[in-house]
Amino acid sequence: MSPIRIGMLLTAGAALCVGCADTSSTTPKSDTAMTKDSTASKTPATKDTKSSPKAETSATPEKTAADPVVAKTSEEASEKAPAVEPPAPAAEEKSAKEATATTEEKPAEATAAAEETPAEEAVAELTIGSPAPALAIAEWAKGDAVEGFKPDQIYVVEFWATWCGPCRAGMPHISEVQKHYGDKVRFIGVTAEDMETVSGFLKEDQTPGKTWDQVIEYTLALDKDRATNTAYMEAAGENGIPTAFIVGRDGVIEWIGHPATIDEPLAKIAEGQWDRQVAIAERAKAQEMEAELAAVSERLQMAMQKKDWDAAIAAADEATEKVPEAAAAFMFRKYLILIQAERNDEAATMAGTIVEKGSDNPGVLYQIARLIAAEKKPGSLDVAMKAATRAVELTEESEPVVIAVLARVYFEQGKVDEAIEWQKKAIAIEGSPEELKESLKKYEEAKSAPATPAADAAPAADAADAAPAEKKESSAEPSATDSAEPPAPPESVKDESK
Numbered sequence: 001m002s003p004i005r006i007g008m009l010l011t012a013g014a015a016l017c018v019g020c021a022d023t024s025s026t027t028p029k030s031d032t033a034m035t036k037d038s039t040a041s042k043t044p045a046t047k048d049t050k051s052s053p054k055a056e057t058s059a060t061p062e063k064t065a066a067d068p069v070v071a072k073t074s075e076e077a078s079e080k081a082p083a084v085e086p087p088a089p090a091a092e093e094k095s096a097k098e099a100t101a102t103t104e105e106k107p108a109e110a111t112a113a114a115e116e117t118p119a120e121e122a123v124a125e126l127t128i129g130s131p132a133p134a135l136a137i138a139e140w141a142k143g144d145a146v147e148g149f150k151p152d153q154i155y156v157v158e159f160w161a162t163w164c165g166p167c168r169a170g171m172p173h174i175s176e177v178q179k180h181y182g183d184k185v186r187f188i189g190v191t192a193e194d195m196e197t198v199s200g201f202l203k204e205d206q207t208p209g210k211t212w213d214q215v216i217e218y219t220l221a222l223d224k225d226r227a228t229n230t231a232y233m234e235a236a237g238e239n240g241i242p243t244a245f246i247v248g249r250d251g252v253i254e255w256i257g258h259p260a261t262i263d264e265p266l267a268k269i270a271e272g273q274w275d276r277q278v279a280i281a282e283r284a285k286a287q288e289m290e291a292e293l294a295a296v297s298e299r300l301q302m303a304m305q306k307k308d309w310d311a312a313i314a315a316a317d318e319a320t321e322k323v324p325e326a327a328a329a330f331m332f333r334k335y336l337i338l339i340q341a342e343r344n345d346e347a348a349t350m351a352g353t354i355v356e357k358g359s360d361n362p363g364v365l366y367q368i369a370r371l372i373a374a375e376k377k378p379g380s381l382d383v384a385m386k387a388a389t390r391a392v393e394l395t396e397e398s399e400p401v402v403i404a405v406l407a408r409v410y411f412e413q414g415k416v417d418e419a420i421e422w423q424k425k426a427i428a429i430e431g432s433p434e435e436l437k438e439s440l441k442k443y444e445e446a447k448s449a450p451a452t453p454a455a456d457a458a459p460a461a462d463a464a465d466a467a468p469a470e471k472k473e474s475s476a477e478p479s480a481t482d483s484a485e486p487p488a489p490p491e492s493v494k495d496e497s498k
Contacts, residue, residue: 132251
């Protein structure tokens with residue numbers, strides 16, 4: 001089961017990668033409505049050594065989904081944290097995406113329209129092995145028009161929206177893959193938005209001095225009356241974006257998943273080494289597992305609503321047992337539940353266990369290190385150091401915010417020189433958040449200031465973090481620029497494929 005799917009089954013509190021909701025609306029309910037992922041829409045990426053061009057996939061591909069039960073502690077944890085991606089099982093991919101079993105609530109008008117649809121108009125099922133439906137495009141926003149699927153040509157139909165964080169985060173990666181394959185593969189990004197919205201988006205800066213129009217190197221199209229979305233997303237039972245469909249040389253759907261994890265399957269399809277029957281079996285198995293996890297997730301949410309912490313923990317343990325490949329992510333959820341239940345000693349023990357058992361999951365490790373060092377959540381700085389160090393190794397020192405959290409741990413340990421050294425490394429990476437410079441300034445000020453107790457030298461935000469729980473709950477979360485805490489990782493995508 002894909003990390004994305006697993007992530008969707010976990011609550012937003014775990015800041016898991018989930019997909020940006022359903023494409024049923026041209027605009028999101030709000031950034032905060034994309035709970036699960038708006039916080040997680042910035043995830044440390046990991047290198048995919050098996051796939052083509054700079055295959056940098058986020059530690060957890062994301063797809064936003066709303067979770068009705070979001071614990072206060074969880075919200076704080078996810079405020080600046082990357083999506084936590086469970087390791088992708090041998091069977092398939094698609095998290096979110098971000099990634100979760102619950103998806104963002106559809107706007108009222110979309111829901112009303114759905115309710116009015118006669119049962120007889122049910123959409124035919126679309127899965128791996130199905131003929132690819134024809135595209136119904138109102139306008140082509142960028143690139144050459146695609147007049148039908150030609151034989152011996154591979155296509156990737158990806159659903160996105162300008163307001164979707166994980167979608168935007170994945171666009172540079174998709175562009176790299178498009179450049180790698182050239183004319184052998186045609187990427188088509190389909191959105192239900194209008195030309196004015198998309199044109200405005202393309203004029204915006206992706207990075208200072210470089211617009212989205214300059215970054216995106218593949219075709220963008222506007223769905224006609226949502227017909228393409230219905231034929232693909234709805235028919236496949238997909239309700240989170242970004243989601244991609246690979247159409248093979250014979251016009252058949254070969255793969256469905258998060259574009260962050262498209263590299264390996266696309267490479268095999270392009271090289272003629274793809275086993276469609278295996279992919280069909282894996283998807284079926286993943287969907288069955290998702291159904292099981294959805295039931296567990298519902299029990300967990302009900303327990304959280306009732307503040308029945310023992311039942312919530314039991315549900316998290318059950319999920320860990322049923323999906324061992326996602327153990328680190330479910331254990332992380334348990335860690336957050338223990339914090340909410342104010343069982344801090346157990347939470348601290350769990351943090352140590354997660355670091356040991358989740359040693360190959362950079363998203364989980366980043367979260368643990370950040371929560372302990374920057375949020376003052378249960379756990380020792382030694383555990384935070386192990387987590388941050390391993391996360392930096394797994395991301396090959398390529399993610400500035402992951403490196404920044406390592407710097408923060410050093411700072412909290414009183415090793416200011418090391419903190420400054422690592423913070424400078426984070427800042428030196430192209431595209432690093434401006435907030436990291438503010439953190440460096442605070443570290444350098446701490447070094448030059450007269451010796452003072454660690455608590456006095458810590459950023460202002462730390463004082464709030466250390467305050468009694470009852471007071472902390474009523475105070476607003478300090479912004480990244482107010483503290484030396486690393487900001488959320490750059491928007492990247494959730495997890496893998498479905």
